[in-house]
Amino acid sequence: xxxxxxxxxxxxxxxxxxxxxxxxxxxxxxxxxxxxxxxxxxxxxxxxxxxxxxxxxxxxxxxxxxxxxxxxxxxxxxxxxxxxxxxxxxxxxxxxxxxxxxxxxxxxxxxxxxxxxxxxxxxxxxxxxxxxxxxxxxxxxxxxxxxxxxxxxxxxxxxxxxxxxxxxxxxxxxxxxxxxxxxxxxxxxxxxxxxxxxxxxxxxxxxxxxxxxxxxxxxxxxxxxxxxxxxxxxxxxxxxxxxxxxxxxxxxxxxxxxxxxxxxxxxxxxxxxxxxxxxxxxxxxxxxxxxxxxxxx
Amino acid sequence: xxxxxxxxxxxxxxxxxxxxxxxxxxxxxxxxxxxxxxxxxxxxxxxxxxxxxxxxxxxxxxxxxxxxxxxxxxxxxxxxxxxxxxxxxxxxxxxxxxxxxxxxxxxxxxxxxxxxxxxxxxxxxxxxxxxxxxxxxxxxxxxxxxxxxxxxxxxxxxxxxxxxxxxxxxxxxxxxxxxxxxxxxxxxxxxxxxxxxxxxxxxxxxxxxxxxxxxxxxxxxxxxxxxxxxxxxxxxxxxxxxxxxxxxxxxxxxxxxxxxxxxxxxxxxxxxxxxxxxxxxxxxxxxxxxxxxxxxxxxxxxxxxxxxxxxxxxxx
Numbered sequence: 001x002x003x004x005x006x007x008x009x010x011x012x013x014x015x016x017x018x019x020x021x022x023x024x025x026x027x028x029x030x031x032x033x034x035x036x037x038x039x040x041x042x043x044x045x046x047x048x049x050x051x052x053x054x055x056x057x058x059x060x061x062x063x064x065x066x067x068x069x070x071x072x073x074x075x076x077x078x079x080x081x082x083x084x085x086x087x088x089x090x091x092x093x094x095x096x097x098x099x100x101x102x103x104x105x106x107x108x109x110x111x112x113x114x115x116x117x118x119x120x121x122x123x124x125x126x127x128x129x130x131x132x133x134x135x136x137x138x139x140x141x142x143x144x145x146x147x148x149x150x151x152x153x154x155x156x157x158x159x160x161x162x163x164x165x166x167x168x169x170x171x172x173x174x175x176x177x178x179x180x181x182x183x184x185x186x187x188x189x190x191x192x193x194x195x196x197x198x199x200x201x202x203x204x205x206x207x208x209x210x211x212x213x214x215x216x217x218x219x220x221x222x223x224x225x226x227x228x229x230x231x232x233x234x235x236x237x238x239x240x241x242x243x244x245x246x247x248x249x250x251x252x253x254x255x256x257x258x259x260x261x262x263x264x265x266x267x268x269x270x271x272x273x274x275x276x277x278x279x280x281x282x283x284x285x286x287x288x289x290x291x292x293x294x295x296x297x
Numbered sequence: 298x299x300x301x302x303x304x305x306x307x308x309x310x311x312x313x314x315x316x317x318x319x320x321x322x323x324x325x326x327x328x329x330x331x332x333x334x335x336x337x338x339x340x341x342x343x344x345x346x347x348x349x350x351x352x353x354x355x356x357x358x359x360x361x362x363x364x365x366x367x368x369x370x371x372x373x374x375x376x377x378x379x380x381x382x383x384x385x386x387x388x389x390x391x392x393x394x395x396x397x398x399x400x401x402x403x404x405x406x407x408x409x410x411x412x413x414x415x416x417x418x419x420x421x422x423x424x425x426x427x428x429x430x431x432x433x434x435x436x437x438x439x440x441x442x443x444x445x446x447x448x449x450x451x452x453x454x455x456x457x458x459x460x461x462x463x464x465x466x467x468x469x470x471x472x473x474x475x476x477x478x479x480x481x482x483x484x485x486x487x488x489x490x491x492x493x494x495x496x497x498x499x500x501x502x503x504x505x506x507x508x509x510x511x512x513x514x515x516x517x518x519x520x521x522x523x524x525x526x527x528x529x530x531x532x533x534x535x536x537x538x539x540x541x542x543x544x545x546x547x548x549x550x551x552x553x554x555x556x557x558x559x560x561x562x563x564x565x566x567x568x569x570x571x572x573x574x575x576x577x578x579x580x581x582x583x584x585x586x587x588x589x590x591x592x593x594x595x596x597x598x599x600x601x602x603x604x605x606x607x608x609x610x611x612x613x
Contacts, residue, residue: 077484079484096484096486097484097485097486097487098486099485101484103480103481103485104481105480105481105484107480114477115528115529115531115537116477116528116532116533116534117532117533120532120534121477121478124473124478124482125481125485128470128471128473128474128478128482128487129471129482129485129486129487130470130471131467131468131470131471132466132469132470133466133469133470134470176481179478179481180481183485
């Protein structure tokens with residue numbers, strides 16, 4: 001598939017994200033895929049992906065449901081092996097529990113009966129993976145400070161004492177973001193963070209992610225099925241569809257010609273007066289997302 | 298039990314003097330009461346702590362099933378002439394390992410768990426009917442027989458509690474993470490399957506202990522009610538855990554005391570007190586909610602008491 005592997009293009013971060021000392025911008029790409037294929041139980045979901053994601057980049061992963069967007073994240077997390085090809089994360093093979101990666105999974109809202117404090121949920125990001133219990137008062141104080149900093153950075157400082165299950169979808173999304181941020185990740189993986197949010201919250205959350213990236217300089221890989229809320233903040237998009245992957249700037253990937261090639265169907269991209277894009281002609285694709293196809297050209 | 302003892306001609310039933318110290322001294326002057334308090338407290342602490350996680354993980358049906366599968370073990374042990382509590386322990390551990398290994402694949406498979414549970418109960422009933430002797434032991438496993446506990450069993454119970462508490466403390470943070478946020482916990486490197494299996498085994502031990510107090514059929518009272526109550530009162534997991542253990546211990550102590558002075562069984566009091574406490578907490582929560590609603594109503598006198606709204610610090 002078509003991929004833009006030249007580092008000159010990927011290193012150009014338009015918002016001028018400040019390079020933090022911990023940032024590994026100089027160490028090479030954060031994620032590098034060569035002839036990568038995704039699949040499980042012997043079935044290939046997509047294949048032939050060659051791309052590299054530079055430090056500090058904002059990449060949006062797009063595509064219809066079931067196209068294999070989340071499996072890419074699971075491979076980066078080391079929870080799923082690539083079916084073929086190689087995937088390197090921070091220059092090495094993906095490994096489970098890499099503390100440099102923050103992850104916000106796709107989810108339904110929390111059980112409304114869950115009375116646990118929002119701050120305790122965020123605090124799991126600090127030391128939830130360690131054995132035993134934290135008992136020393138100093139450790140607890142430090143943890144509480146880190147949690148309130150993380151909550152403040154996502155504009156949720158006032159939610160710390162509330163019962164997590166009683167918060168709105170947008171508020172819970174901020175909590176999950178804070179939980180990922182509190183471990184100071186260099187790479188943030190967000191799986192459908194905009195799903196089940198209203199339009200205004202979608203804009204707010206995507207702008208928040210962009211602001212946080214500008215502030216902390218981490219790399220963002222955001223999965224969504226609707227490009228419009230992130231059009232103004234993403235550097236490149238990765239379109240996953242029809243068993244293949246296409247990576248590039250939005251204006252190159254989200255075009256009628258490019259998507260028609262990817263879907264192997266007549267697809268048209270329309271732009272409205274405000275610059276929002278709409279992909280039409282996918283009715284057959286969404287009705288038969290797993291229709292058998294020949295090998296990708 | 299004391300009722301039973303009285304009917305057998307024990308003449309110490311004089312009722313409480315309402316001098317609490319004297320009553321406690323009177324009660325604890327009996328060895329069987331000292332044993333009951335020791336074993337009851339040890340199993341209540343464990344049941345309260347494990348129960349909070351049972352509620353958090355929404356696995357109360359699994360807890361229920363483990364105890365019922367344990368009943369087959371008790372009946373089998375009676376048939377073999379072994380201590381029935383040992384039978385509960387062995388079979389509930391086996392059941393917990395089975396559920397833990399199947400783990401996520403079993404999630405939501407209520408039908409499978411239910412069928413295995415029903416089969417185990419049937420098997421237990423078969424064992425009882427095969428047993429030609431006095432089946433009081435099996436009956437005790439169904440409804441609890443804490444007053445009959447031997448000193449040796451008390452020692453084993455206390456030792457089991459210490460082991461369970463130590464193991465629970467060791468897996469506390471990963472267990473909490475996996476219970477609240479399984480996907481992120483997995484991504485952070487926690488073996489959620491192994492943690493879940495470990496928790497199920499601790500649950501089996503807690504069930505085995507609690508069975509002695511409340512019996513297989515009434516185990517929910519000790520194992521689930523305190524955790525559910527605590528989760529409604531406190532939002533911090535550590536505080537809720539402490540309250541859950543405290544509630545379980547208080548229910549047990551009150552039930553032992555009430556059963557000592559009345560002719561009714563301990564497990565009846567355990568279930569009644571647990572139920573009443575849960576209703577009380579729910580009613581108090583509803584009352585507080587109503588109070589806030591009333592205070593928030595616009596009006597000349599009322600609006601002042603409304604909750605201070607948090608300052609709008611959202612920056613978007």
